[in-house]
Amino acid sequence: MTVDGQHGGPTGAGAAPHKKEVPPWRLLATLGTAGAMAGFLIVFVFVATEPAITEHKAEVLRLAIQEVLKGPAGFDTLYVHDGTLQGQLPPGMDAEQVEQIYVGYAEDGSKIGFAIASAEPGFQDIIRLIFGYDSNTGTVLGMKVLESKETPGLGDKIEKDSSFVGQFDGASIPLIGVNARRRTGDEHEIDMITGVTISSRAVVRIINNSLERLGPLIEAYNGGGSQ
Amino acid sequence: MRATTPRQDFVRGIWQENPVLVQMLGLCPALAVTNTVANSLAMGLATFFVLTGSSLLVSTFKRFIPHEVRISTYILIIATFVTIADMSLEAIVPDVHKALGAFIALIVVNCMILGRQEAFSSKRPVRRSLLDAFGTGIGFIIAMLMMGTVREVLGNGSFLGMSLFGPNYEPWVVFVLPPGGFFTIGFILLGLNWVERRKKHKPMVREWPEGVASEKAA
Numbered sequence: 001m002t003v004d005g006q007h008g009g010p011t012g013a014g015a016a017p018h019k020k021e022v023p024p025w026r027l028l029a030t031l032g033t034a035g036a037m038a039g040f041l042i043v044f045v046f047v048a049t050e051p052a053i054t055e056h057k058a059e060v061l062r063l064a065i066q067e068v069l070k071g072p073a074g075f076d077t078l079y080v081h082d083g084t085l086q087g088q089l090p091p092g093m094d095a096e097q098v099e100q101i102y103v104g105y106a107e108d109g110s111k112i113g114f115a116i117a118s119a120e121p122g123f124q125d126i127i128r129l130i131f132g133y134d135s136n137t138g139t140v141l142g143m144k145v146l147e148s149k150e151t152p153g154l155g156d157k158i159e160k161d162s163s164f165v166g167q168f169d170g171a172s173i174p175l176i177g178v179n180a181r182r183r184t185g186d187e188h189e190i191d192m193i194t195g196v197t198i199s200s201r202a203v204v205r206i207i208n209n210s211l212e213r214l215g216p217l218i219e220a221y222n223g224g225g226s227q
Numbered sequence: 228m229r230a231t232t233p234r235q236d237f238v239r240g241i242w243q244e245n246p247v248l249v250q251m252l253g254l255c256p257a258l259a260v261t262n263t264v265a266n267s268l269a270m271g272l273a274t275f276f277v278l279t280g281s282s283l284l285v286s287t288f289k290r291f292i293p294h295e296v297r298i299s300t301y302i303l304i305i306a307t308f309v310t311i312a313d314m315s316l317e318a319i320v321p322d323v324h325k326a327l328g329a330f331i332a333l334i335v336v337n338c339m340i341l342g343r344q345e346a347f348s349s350k351r352p353v354r355r356s357l358l359d360a361f362g363t364g365i366g367f368i369i370a371m372l373m374m375g376t377v378r379e380v381l382g383n384g385s386f387l388g389m390s391l392f393g394p395n396y397e398p399w400v401v402f403v404l405p406p407g408g409f410f411t412i413g414f415i416l417l418g419l420n421w422v423e424r425r426k427k428h429k430p431m432v433r434e435w436p437e438g439v440a441s442e443k444a445a
Contacts (some may be wrong), residue, residue: 022293030293034300038307046312049318056321149328154400195400 060146061130065102065115068132068142072104072112078221080214085221101214104132114218117220118210122202125149127158131168131207135218140175140188140207144167148199155199164193164200173211177204240362246339247370248419253339255441257374260330260407264387267375269323270348271368273312273331278340278367280308286348286356301344302335309334339367377411378402388413 008218065075080099089095102115114135119128127148132141145159158166168175172187177200180191192200231239246252256274261267284304285292292300313331315322324331334340343363348356379385382402384392401407 022295027293027296030291031296031299031303034303038303041307042310045314049314052318053314053321056318060321147325149402154404 004025009139015160053223061117062144064117064130064144065104065154068115068130068144069102069104069112070132070141073107075102075104075115077101078103078114080217083217090190101218111222114214117146118206120202120209122148122158123150123155123198127199127202129203129206133173133211133218135215135222138173140168140171140173143203143207145203150196150199154196157193157196158199158203161193164191165223167191168207174208175204177201233355233358237358237362240359240364241284245366245370246342246363247367248373248416250339250342252342253337253367255333256330256337256411257371258405259411260327261371261374261378261408261411262382262403263326263379264372264375265323266326266372269316269320269367270327270330271364271371272366273316273327274334274337274340275364276312277305277308277334277337278343278364279357280311281305281340281344282348282356282360283353285344286351286353289349292349293317297349298341298345301341303350305340305344306335339363373415374408374411377415378407382407 025175068070069075076087078087078101079089079095080101081089081093085101088095089098097115101117104112104115108113112132112134114133115130116133117128117130119126121127123146127150128146129143130146131143133139143165148156148159150156150158159165167190170187171190174188175190176186176188177192179187180194183189183191192198234385240246244250247254253274255283256270260270281301281304285301309332312334313324316327316331343360347359351359376386379387380391381399382396384390384396390396399407402411
């Protein structure tokens with residue numbers, strides 16, 4: 001390619017920058033127009049991408065429920081309202097605003113357990129996870145981290161380390177986080193990951209706390225609703 | 228200002244004036260999200276998109292942007308593209324979006340992008356600005372991949388998630404943590420400068436990006 005003197009010349013570049021005072025309305029008009037155009041573009045892209053984003057979030061949640069309840073044949077949403085679990089909300093309430101838990105059923109219609117999503121601070125930021133809980137045996141069915149910003153390579157082992165995640169399957173509540181070397185084989189025990197103590201403890205704490213809060217509600221629901 | 232050929236506009240940014248490795252711009256994402264190759268690549272591509280889009284718009288509308296509000300206007304344009312990239316990534320590749328987290332939004336403050344607008348696109352024709360943006364963007368991706376490869380291979384024993392050394396490899400965890408970013412960039416720069424110096428047998432003459440010199444002179 002040859003030197004492109006015609007186009008590559010100092011077109012405008014060497015020209016002195018605006019010497020003349022620019023009237024204020026032009027400054028405002030420029031920024032205003034640019035802002036309005038930016039707004040339009042963003043709204044346009046937002047409208048275009050939003051369905052995919054919402055759908056993906058719902059899909060992630062649905063898969064997570066499947067996973068922590070070990071493949072239920074189906075599940076229902078229960079709303080935490082007025083201190084009880086209700087299958088339906090009174091009309092006029094926004095379902096998005098109410099805490100929801102999910103109850104999974106086996107093929108024959110019997111209850112497998114409850115999937116509960118909960119969030120609490122971890123090491124860096126809020127950890128949001130979902131876990132399955134079998135209220136008949138008082139055991140955790142499975143745990144999956146939905147959202148976390150824990151340190152990559154360390155803290156994110158709470159979602160990526162399968163030997164840590166696997167321990168939750170069948171663990172009895174309340175869970176106790178222990179150092180791997182001190183474990184006694186008790187079924188309440190969860191081995192903490194070396195170097196990831198705060199994040200692993202947070203996971204155990206989140207599950208214990210939300211069961212402490214929702215456990216009585218689940219009992220009440222089981223007692224009243226199933227017969 | 229020295230005239231450049233279109234070819235130079237393109238090639239320059241890739242190596243000779245690589246934004247990260249030579250100009251030392253955009254170090255924040257280069258240190259923060261390069262802990263895996265996949266993240267580095269995604270971040271590089273997102274930045275490439277924002278840079279190209281912004282350069283296109285800035286050079287198209289340069290005549291209408293008064294000198295006094297040019298920086299605010301550039302930032303507005305850049306921020307718009309970043310928001311678009313953010314939402315598109317979340318819709319198309321949610322997993323990558325999740326991994327990059329807040330750093331997508333922080334592309335807005337990447338000096339490399341604003342620097343190219345101020346130094347180049349605001350003064351050149353659209354075609355040249357695009358070539359420059361392509362070159363700089365590719366240079367950024369290359370630098371990100373260099374960082375990401377070193378850090379993932381050493382810190383996690385894998386490349387793009389594929390295990391390289393088998394289960395007995397004890398990962399050098401510090402390399403995926405923030406200090407590892409500093410070590411890596413330090414050693415890469417050391418190596419590059421050393422090679423450069425050996426090649427030339429004379430003190431390095433570093434060319435400033437076009438425009439910086441004239442700005443200073445003005």
